[in-house]
Amino acid sequence: MEPRRIIWRVYHTISLLHTGRLFRHIHWCGDMDIAPLFGVIITTPSPHPPTLVFWRTPPVGSYKINTDGCIKDGVASGGGIIRDSSGQCIRAFFSFYGDCTILEAELRAILDGIILAQRLGLSVLWVESDSTLTIHCITKGGGPWHIQATLRHIRHLLALDRDTITHIFREGNQVADLLASEGWDRRYHYEYSFQDLPRRHRSLVQNDRFGLPTVRGL
Helix, strand or coil: CCHHHHHHHHHHHHHHHHHCCCCCHHHHCCCHHHHHHHCCCCCCCCCCCCEEECCCCCCCCCEEEEEEEEEECCEEEEEEEEECCCCCEEEEEEEEEECCCHHHHHHHHHHHHHHHHHHCCCCCEEEEECCHHHHHHHHHCCCCHHHHHHHHHHHHHCCCCCCEEEECCHHHCHHHHHHHHHHHHHCCCEEECHHHCCHHHHHHHHHHHCCCCEEECC
């Protein structure tokens, strides 16, 4: 534990991490002035340019379910909306889930949306979520033990050779995001028809129908 040997090992480890691209710009936040002492040249990454995010209508004869989960102060909720090939709202919902993780909330919102669609007699479903982890757990498997029952239920109801599940950026999932937040505020389950939708929800649905984009990255 000689001082010079410790210093050499720190220097060597940092150099190896940098060479292996495991030390990046964000890891030197607040300490960029000392990086050159370790032979590390920091270049500030250029920001990603803003991009336009569009919500896409499902093909004729199919229905799209957008869902989202929400967690605040350790309690969770979810919401979702089902739309047809013209972008018209068939039904929307929000639910309160109580004490659970955000992954559980995302999955339970998807499950609620699928159950609602099947209750309405709708088939050929396109499920869309802004959670890549949730989609990966459904399509590829894995995840913690406490979500496995929900995953099995979702897979049992979805026909993955016919139905579709995809990711959308949060900016394109604003209706579901608003519904999930409403579930947290109200703390019960509720379903809307298009005529019952509050004005703010309805305006977002209309924006999606008309193909108006939202901006990501500003």
